[in-house]
Structure formats: structure tokens, C-alpha cells
Amino acid sequence: MVHTTMEGSLFEPTLYIVKGMCILDNDGNRVLAKYYDKNxxxxxxxxxAFEKNLFNKTHRANAEIxxxxxxxxxxxxxxxxxFYxxxxxxxNELILQSVLNALYESVSILLRRNVDWRTLIDNLDAVMLAFDEICDGGVILDSDPMSIVGRAALRTEDVPLGEQTVAQVLQSAKEQLKWSLLK
Structure with a gap:
């Protein structure tokens, strides 16, 4: 897909579509956020500051964009x-909307349809993994909530990193690399 500006000049196509994703509480405070473009x-x-402004403009609006x-x-x-x-x-707004839907549905499934602040905080590790399964560095990896949840759930069942030995960490990394190369 090639994008054009009002003046007609072309933007180079890129895989770096998502600039950021965040979840804010009902006061506009950050619960979880990831930004992918350092510029x-x-x-x-x-x-x-951006999140506060965004929340102030959207928390009473009926629009979706x-x-x-x-x-x-x-x-x-x-x-x-x-969710933003x-x-x-x-x-393309439709692509961004598909990422938003994937994020929302994944969180909804992970939290067993009880999507509220307390439940999200209690399961923050799984939600953070869902963020990582959806997008990496601004590149959309997946937009299917079931596959996102499947991978995030697998990763949360692992032994916490702080409780693993160095050998276990290296073995886990080898296994992940092997499976990623076999895909």
C-alpha cells in the first residue's frame, strides 16, 4: 500500500504501522503503554501528556477515531x-482498528470477559505478553485474538524468569529460537 499526501508526494510503504498502544483508567492515568517510534x-x-490530552478528548466522545x-x-x-x-x-484506520480489536478481544479473553481495572492489574503480566504478541517494534505480528491468547497463555505458564537457573533460561531461549525457525 502506497500512501499519498495532499500535495501528491508519495510515502514509502512500511511495516511499521503502529506508533503506540495504551490502556488508560477512567481518570486518564496510564495502566499500560508501549510506544514503538522514538521520533x-x-x-x-x-x-x-499526550495520553492525558487523548483521554480528555475521547472519554466522553461517541466516535472511535x-x-x-x-x-x-x-x-x-x-x-x-x-484502549487506544x-x-x-x-x-489506514481499518488496519489500526483491527489491531485495537485484537488487543481488546485478547484482553477480554485473558481476563475471562471481566475487563475492568482490578482484574487487568491482577493479570498485568498476561496482558503485557498479549501486547508483545500483537505488535513488535510497530510491526503488526498478529490480529487473531485466539492465537494471541494461546501464545500469551503459554508464556505465562512458564516458570518466572527470576526463579530459573541460567541453564533453564538458555534452554528456553534455544527452544524458542528452534520453534521460530521451524515456522
Missing amino acids: VLPTTKEQK IMLEGLTCVYKSNLNLF VMGSSHE
């Missing part, structure tokens, strides 16, 4: 959480 909102202070500070933002709310996916201003 866009490079510091935590700038990210949190907003252009803010040069970013296309799609969002969804549920009870006391707000951000892309560049020229990005």
Missing part, C-alpha cells in the same frame, strides 16, 4: 478502561 513522543513525560498531534488514534472503552492504538496521520 514520536520520545520521553515518558511527553507520552503521559480521532486525529491528535499528528497521530491517528482509534479507541474503545469498557467500564473503567480505555495510535498510528501515523496517513495510516
Whole structure:
């Protein structure tokens, strides 16, 4: 897909579609966030200011998309959480929406349909893994909630890294590398 600007110049196609994903509480505070482009909102202070502004513009709105500070933002709310996916201003909203749906549905399945702040905090490790299964460095890896949850659940059943020996960590890394090469 080649994007054009109003002036007609072309943007180079890229796999780096997602600029960031975040989940905010019903006060606009960050619960979980990942930003993938260091040129866009490079510091935590700038990210949190952007998130506050984003929340203020969207928490009462009925829309599902907003252009803010040069970013296309799609969002969804549920009870006391707000889910956001951000892309560049020229990005396809439908692609961003599919990432948002994957994020929301994956979290919903992981939390057994009880998507609220307390349950999310209690299962933050699994939700963080879902973030990583959906997107890596801005590249969309998967948008199927069932496969995302399957991989995130497998990874959360592992022995915590702090409780593993060096040999176990190396063996686990070897196994992951082997399986990724066999795909």
C-alpha cells in the first residue's frame, strides 16, 4: 500500500504501522503503554501528556477515531478502561482498528470477559505478553485474538524468569529460537 499526501508526494510503504498502544483508567492515568517510534513522543513525560490530552478528548466522545498531534488514534472503552492504538496521520484506520480489536478481544479473553481495572492489574503480566504478541517494534505480528491468547497463555505458564537457573533460561531461549525457525 502506497500512501499519498495532499500535495501528491508519495510515502514509502512500511511495516511499521503502529506508533503506540495504551490502556488508560477512567481518570486518564496510564495502566499500560508501549510506544514503538522514538521520533514520536520520545520521553515518558511527553507520552503521559499526550495520553492525558487523548483521554480528555475521547472519554466522553461517541466516535472511535480521532486525529491528535499528528497521530491517528482509534479507541474503545469498557467500564473503567480505555484502549487506544495510535498510528501515523496517513495510516489506514481499518488496519489500526483491527489491531485495537485484537488487543481488546485478547484482553477480554485473558481476563475471562471481566475487563475492568482490578482484574487487568491482577493479570498485568498476561496482558503485557498479549501486547508483545500483537505488535513488535510497530510491526503488526498478529490480529487473531485466539492465537494471541494461546501464545500469551503459554508464556505465562512458564516458570518466572527470576526463579530459573541460567541453564533453564538458555534452554528456553534455544527452544524458542528452534520453534521460530521451524515456522
